[in-house]
Amino acid sequence: MGQIVIVAYKPKPGKEEALKQLMKTHLPRLKQEGLVTDRESIIMEATDGTIIEVFEWLSTEAIANAHSNKAVQQMWGEYAEVCDYVPLNMLKETNDMFAGFKPVD
Template structure:
């Protein structure tokens, strides 16, 4: 297998922090229901500016590509688009520190 561990950053839109946190509770299980991620538990954490960082494992690079045409995943990502913006993890201030520390959410 060619598993891929990714780090994703979700910056909540104005007033949407709690809505984003609720969506995060279903993110991995939705991807898992479509057989796109492994059984490895994700790590979900919050930066000082409220950006949510998630570390999780796709089953393969191919699964990552397939997800972009899956109606279940696209519906979920549509909900994310309403409450957050995807940003490069390098744009999160804490990542410039030698040891980046975040608040755990799961």
């Protein structure tokens, strides 16, 4: 059974576009490693520039396997250069009954 997750990536100063470009490769790279389902991800942007992604891991085992996968570790290193992971409740939109975000294509 898959596990849907929501992740918030806060771009480091001056790295907003680099993060958006990296986001285009995230799901395809995880798919190549057999770690996610075929469900398309949803990528959106908060008013403070944080990028939010909703995607589905293949299983809890796939999540665990990602932590020892060299390709995933390399990708996570690339993310560390351009952003920090932040809790969703840090986004002001999460205080609204219906949190709204700008779509990222």
